[in-house]
Amino acid sequence: MVAASPISIRSEKISPIDLPMVDLTGERSMVKKLIVKACEEYGFFNVINHGVPRDTIAKMEEAAFDFFAKPMAQKKQVALYGCKNIGFNGDMGEVEYLLLSATPPSVAHLKNISNVPSNFS
Structure with missing residues (x-):
């Protein structure tokens, strides 16, 4: 987990982005492709249906x-x-x-x- 520091250096706000969703109930080969794509394009992704x-x-x-x-x-x-x-x-x-x-x-x-x-x- 990463938490933002309460001390801000910049005053302007950064627009939020929609992170890719990776559904772990999908077909395994498709899930792997989605993870690779998300990592290459965004560096982060949301995981759903993970069972936790x-x-x-x-x-x-x-x-x-x-x-x-x-x-x-x-x-x-x-x-x-x-x-x-x-x-x-x-x-x-x-x-x-x-x-x-x-x-x-x-x-x-x-x-x-x-x-x-x-x-x-």
């Missing part, structure tokens, strides 16, 4: 917003946290991110991930 329960997504979003609301010094204690300027000249603002591995054993070995945010498990 809504309450799980809500808990993940809540934990992420709680984490990104923490003071910078506390966020920097987590090895996989990052913050950088974005845009052609770094003038579009900042993006903060937390990289998590999808392999549970590797996440379990990170000393700070179990308590920052506190409800990660």
Whole structure:
């Protein structure tokens, strides 16, 4: 998950775009083509019919917003946290991110991930 920094460098608003939708119930070969196209053209895409329960997504979003609301010094204690300027000249603002591995054993070995945010498990 990526969260926008509350500090804006630019004053003008950027128009939203319609991201491509990838429906995981589609034919596998078509889904793969849609993902490749979305990545090549946009770099992002929305996934629907993925089977992840809504309450799980809500808990993940809540934990992420709680984490990104923490003071910078506390966020920097987590090895996989990052913050950088974005845009052609770094003038579009900042993006903060937390990289998590999808392999549970590797996440379990990170000393700070179990308590920052506190409800990660």
